[in-house]
Amino acid sequence: MNTLRSIFLVAGKDLRSEIRSGRNIITVLFFALVVLIIFHFAFDLADVDFTTVGPGLIWVAISFAGILSLQSSFAREGDRDGLSGLLLSCADPTAIYLGKAFSALVSLLVAEAFFLPAAALLFNTDLRPVMVPLATVVVIHTAGYVAVGTLFSAMTLKVRRGHLLLPVLQLTVTIPLLMSAVKATSGVLVTGTLAGAGIWLRVGIVYDIIFLVAASLLFEPLIED
Amino acid sequence: MKQVKPEAPGQENLVELEKWHNLGYLFWAYMVVWVFLAGYLVLISRRMTRLSREMEILRRERRNGPAS
Amino acid sequence: MKNFPALVLIGIISVMMIAVLAAVFGDTVVFSFSSYVPTESSMGIVQRIFYFHVPSALTAFLAFFVAFVASIGYITTRRLIWDNVALASVEIGVIFCTIVIITGPLWARPVWGSWWPWDPRLTTTLILWLLYIVYLLLRTYSENREQQARFCAVLGIIAFLDVPIVYFSVRWWRGVHPMVFGSGGGGIAPRMSHAFLGALFTFFLLYGLLLVQRARLAYMEDEFEELLASEHETGQA
Incomplete structure (x- = not known):
């Protein structure tokens, strides 16, 4: 129970400061929108059917924008060497990892909750009928993205010029997750049901489990100094 | 994957001729293998020689005391 | 000697x-x-790239697996020798991966008519290659030797866990994919498999040799740094 309390302590601390300023979420949201608009003009997508290109666009935008969110996840502690303070205060590193991952997941999901309707609006499509299956797919794949991203965020914060390395690390390791997310989303958009995602839903869940477990185990050896 | 077995005696030359088609690709593919493997081996052994030489110098210096 | x-x-x-x-x-x-x-009947002589292309790919997989085991070894024991082995294995794996992704197109072009047909295995190899290049990149970023070993061990484990997911995702991405060998690709003449197994065994031996030499070099480099550091200390005293 102590671990669970620590997790919520860490997550709560981050989320409170997030809600107070909202800076992180707004930056991520606007970056994702900019990516969308850039794609729109790069490929002239005004007349293209949303179900064919939409899933790819959405997930590329989320992948890129998510990097910003991850960069600030541990940087918040980095300013005044808060990570060591955090380690001293609540001891269990796995709880810190899970708390951080949870708060990163929530803030990325909030950004997505604004981003997806905006994307639907820009591409003249209505996502309301598929809201529930789409939300399921988004939550599953965002969880995998954040699970591995939180680990890399802590890692790159500790090396010099690590912020250069984070996008490369994160985007390379999440290539299969991006593939799964795009396929699952397009399956949902085409059929309108969660069953349309087919095998990709399972790929997403397996990815989540593998990397959540691996990252929980590896976080402790990673941050000890 | 079947082995080429010319049915008629006259066909043998044709098969033989066709076989040499695309030999260039084969040649370059194997060149890549050898260049990479040999290059890597040379790289390792050169680094190793240099390192052991430097280490020897360092050890000798320590035994005799710094030169300067 | x-x-x-x-x-x-x-x-x-x-x-x-x-x-x-x-x-x-x-x-x-x-x-x-x-x-x-x-000589293979439909592909002609170019099929013979197979004897070195596929053993290279298998050797690369073996190398990454060894790196994965060595990374776990480092995390649990914290002895730098494990990190030396992991580094050596990843580096050799990247070399073999490079061979695979260069010889692959040289085979695909005459047989399928395009340099890069997005064949699942070739694509998986490309993504693996990227992953382990990033691993080598991470090495150059950290200056503290112990931290470098720790971070690389973490990435060595994460990257290898990614391998099966990458493979199946790439496979299922298109539904159908060209099958040349293996199940559904028809058999392989016995003499072909003799030559193939011979090549495979030779490549594994070569990998072993390279691994030992490269790990030894890494070990010597650590020793050298230590010697240099202690020299510095005595110089200051």
Whole structure:
């Protein structure tokens, strides 16, 4: 129970400061929108059917924008060497990892909750009928993205010029997750049901489990100094 | 994957001729293998020689005391 | 001769390489000589890239697996020798991966008509190559030796866990994909499999040799740094 309390302590601390300023979420949201608009003009997508290109666009935008969110996840502690303070205060590193991952997941999901309707609006499509299956797919794949991203965020914060390395690390390791997310989303958009995602839903869940477990185990050896 | 077995005696030359088609690709593919493997081996052994030489110098210096 | 075992190994590998080369290329070098392997009927002579392309790929996978095991070894024991092995294995794996992704298109172009047909195995290899290049990149970023070993061990584990997911995702991405070998691709002539197994065994031996040499080099580099550091200390005292 102590671990669970620590997790919520860490997550709560981050989320409170997030809600107070909202800076992180707004930056991520606007970056994702900019990516969308850039794609729109790069490929002239005004007349293209949303179900064919939409899933790819959405997930590329989320992948890129998510990097910003991850960069600030541990940087918040980095300013005044808060990570060591955090380690001293609540001891269990796995709880810190899970708390951080949870708060990163929530803030990325909030950004997505604004981003997806905006994307639907820009591409003249209505996502309301598929809201529930789409939300399921988004939550599953965002969880995998954040699970591995939180680990890399802590890692790159500790090396010099690590912020250069984070996008490369994160985007390379999440290539299969991006593939799964795009396929699952397009399956949902085409059929309108969660069953349309087919095998990709399972790929997403397996990815989540593998990397959540691996990252929980590896976080402790990673941050000890 | 079947082995080429010319049915008629006259066909043998044709098969033989066709076989040499695309030999260039084969040649370059194997060149890549050898260049990479040999290059890597040379790289390792050169680094190793240099390192052991430097280490020897360092050890000798320590035994005799710094030169300067 | 302090390097005697390595020399013997190099000798054995050379002899085996020559044997495999003769079996595969006998007829392309000396026209009257007939090679041990038959010419494949639909792809022609270019199919013989197979004898080095596929063993390279398998060796690369083996190398990354060894790096994964060595990374776990480092995390649990914290002995730098494990990190030396992991580094050596990843570096060799990247070399073999590079060979695979260069010889792959050289095979695909004459057979399928395009340089990069997005074949699942080739694509998986490309993503693996990227992953482990990033691993080598991470190495150059950290300055603290112990931290470098720790971070690389973490990435070595994460990257290898990614391998099966990458493979299945790439496979299922298109639904159908060209099958050349393996199940559904038809059998393979016995002589072909002899040459193939010979090549595979030789490549594994070569990997072992390279691994030992490269890990030793890494170990010596650590030793050298230590010597240099202690020199510095005595100089200051």
